[in-house]
Amino acid sequence: MLDLANKLLVIDDQPDLCEFISEAAAAMGFEALAVTDPDAFRRAVQDFQPTVVVLDLQMPGADGIELLRYLGERGSKAHVLVASGMDQRVLATAQQLGKAQGLNMLGALQKPIMLGDLEATLRRCLRSDTPVTLAALTSALDQRQISVHYQPKATRVAPGSWIVEGVEALARWEHPTLGMISPVRFIPLAERNGLIKKLTEQVLEVSLAQCREWDAAGLHLSVAVNLSPQLLNDLALPDQVARMAAQIGADARRIIFEVTESAAMFDPGTTMDVLTRMRVKNFGLSIDDFGTGYSSLKQLYLMPFSELKIDTSFVRDVFAHEDARTMVETMILLAHKLRLTACAEGVETQEVLDFLDSVGCDRAQGYFIGRPMPGQALEEAVRAWNARYKTA
Secondary structure (H helix, E strand, O other), X not given: OOOOOOEEEEEOOOHHHHHHHHHHHHHHOOEEEEEOOHHHHHHHHHHOOOOEEEEOXXXXXXXXXXXXXXXXXXXXXXXXXXXXXXXXXXXXXXXXXXXXXXXXXXXEEEOOOOHHHHHXXXXXXXXXXXXXXXXXXXXXXXXXOEEEEEEEEEEEEEOOEEEEEEEEEEEXXXXXXXXXXXXXXXXXXXXXXXXXXXXXXXXXXXHHHHHHXXXXXXXXXXXXXXXXXXXXXXXXXXXXXXXXXXXXXXXXXXXXXXXXXXXXXXXXXXXXXXXXXXXXXXOEEEEEEEOOOOOHHHHHXXXXXXXXXXXXXXXXXXXXXXXXXXXXXXXXXXXXXOOOEEEEOOOOOHHHHHHHHHOOOOEEEOOOOOOOEOHHHHHHHHHHHHHHHOOO
């Protein structure tokens, strides 16, 4: 294994939080290591040599201030992020102490940590000096090294009752020497070099085959697949995906294609042709990241979407900002007035799910419901969720 450019070390006495941070970092392209005690942390600093350190302030055995001092004494060059449930004044003081030790302080996040805030902070120090080459991606596609993970989507079937009835398919690349490579690094590479169609075909093919396995196990789930803007000017696409679904024996009504706002306006004339024919063939269409692009209302008016996905940036702030709460409520109302299903992304707590329930949101997706996972693991996770949240 080559020495990776991005290594994240997290220490917290809460294993669940360690897992949350590690999985989020891994999805971005970090090699992540989590520890829960100070001695293991000190060993990891020496042996693992992290480029990013995330540490709690309150832990048994040694507090975060002591660990900041340890990093300073070792001359650590890692970016340091403080994550704690303590008040903002204590967090600000901890940052100043870290800077006084000569550390590269990345900032502070107050618990409970929101996924979007964590990703935005880590993205600032994500190195790209280990290049992902076109040859490597071409080889990965030829050898079918791209796997698919699935993130659950819960449907509100009654007040207070959310049942997982669908998933979003997400491409994953486990490189033999570079480790887990973030999609934000290889998908743009595929788009720039004419490989996005082949990548999407493989994701769709694997996802449809996985749905057939779930069906055989008595688990009937819809699957959402993202479409690149470049594919929306391909007039042959609707017939191609219809053939793939028929060959595998998948019901088109359980397949949803997600399109971002900007992608929908990439070539409006051709896009409208392609998307309308998708709907004629009974595929679902979702406008993704709604509210973050442009000409949103025009796209909803012109394009034959069946679902509106409310962007994470609004959902995660519903309790922090009244305007965000108003925006979410308004988008749900707009979706329903247009006879669309409303799906909220970025649901990370029970409180946010309860809020969405209170305002009549139809679907929800986020780490609270489930992280992206392989198909076999998802089956067990879905059954556990549904047994817990279905009405009596």
